[in-house]
Amino acid sequence: MENITLKIIIPSIAVSISLVSLYISxxxxxxxxxxxxxxxxxxxxFFLQVTYSSVYEIASIIIHxxxxxxxxxxxxxxxxxxxxxxxxxxxxxxxxYVSEKVARLYVLTNAYITDKKNNYLKMRIRLFIDLIIxxxxxxxxxxxxxxxIIKNSLPDNTKISPLCYEIENDIIKEMGLGHKNLNxxxxxxxxxxxxxxxMLPH
Numbered sequence: 705m706e707n708i709t710l711k712i713i714i715p716s717i718a719v720s721i722s723l724v725s726l727y728i729s730x731x732x733x734x735x736x737x738x739x740x741x742x743x744x745x746x747x748x749x750f751f752l753q754v755t756y757s758s759v760y761e762i763a764s765i766i767i768h769x770x771x772x773x774x775x776x777x778x779x780x781x782x783x784x785x786x787x788x789x790x791x792x793x794x795x796x797x798x799x800x801y802v803s804e805k806v807a808r809l810y811v812l813t814n815a816y817i818t819d820k821k822n823n824y825l826k827m828r829i830r831l832f833i834d835l836i837i838x839x840x841x842x843x844x845x846x847x848x849x850x851x852x853i854i855k856n857s858l859p860d861n862t863k864i865s866p867l868c869y870e871i872e873n874d875i876i877k878e879m880g881l882g883h884k885n886l887n888x889x890x891x892x893x894x895x896x897x898x899x900x901x902x903m904l905p906h
Contacts, residue, residue, distance in 0.1 A: 763839035
């Protein structure tokens with residue numbers, strides 16, 4: 705009787721252990737996948753932050769020129785400057801590649817960023833995406849129509865930077881690895897000190 709009971713219990717325990725191990729393994733795998741996607745979101749977001757200044761420069765040049773046109777202030781040197789400035793910036797800018805990155809960020813954000821109460825991380829990323837898309841539209845159609853989101857104000861780097869820093873912080877928190885974003889103030893102090901140490905006099 706005991707032998708029969710053991711024959712039933714031991715396999716049952718083995719099956720239970722296997723199921724628990726499988727569950728833990730799947731949970732770890734799912735978490736690792738999410739972390740890798742969050743890393744990709746952070747990477748794309750950083751790329752778009754760096755690109756933002758170029759997009760802003762081109763879009764603001766076009767918008768400024770269109771405003772001058774509407775005021776009747778178009779004259780030869782302004783037109784020449786517009787053409788030169790626009791060409792110079794466009795040579796450094798790949799709108800198709802930027803659009804692909806924006807699309808990828810949009811998909812990953814919707815799939816892997818959670819909507820936590822009073823956090824609004826997904827919405828903040830979406831706002832950043834919408835600004836890039838709006839400026840891209842200005843560039844693509846030469847400012848023929850200005851999207852509503854940037855019609856009254858086009859935020860430059862100094863205005864968008866605090867929002868980006870908050871987004872970075874919260875993406876890192878989402879990873880749940882216990883790390884924090886680099887403190888900008890501390891870094892600027894460190895950078896200034898180190899550059900004084902390593903820079904050779906001219």
